[in-house]
Amino acid sequence: MFDQLKTFYRLLKQTLRLMIGIPDYQVYLEHSKTHHPELRPMNEEEFFRNSQARRYDSSKAGRCC
DSSP states (O other): OHHHHHHHHHHHHHHHHHHTTOOOHHHHHHHHHHHOTTSOOOOHHHHHHHHHHHHHOGGGOSOOO
C-alpha cells in the first residue's frame, strides 16, 4: 500500500511539473545515463536553471537528441 502511494505521489508530482513546464529531473538522469554516459549530468540546481532558461529564452530551445 505504501509503495503504491509513493508511486502515485511521484507520478502526480511529475505530471504537475510537466503541466507548468518543468521537466522531471529523474527522467533527465535516466536519459543522460543511457544516451550520454561520457558526460557528467547536471546536478538538480543546474538542471532547474537550465530548464528555466530554455523555457523563457527561445534561443536555448531544443533537444539534445
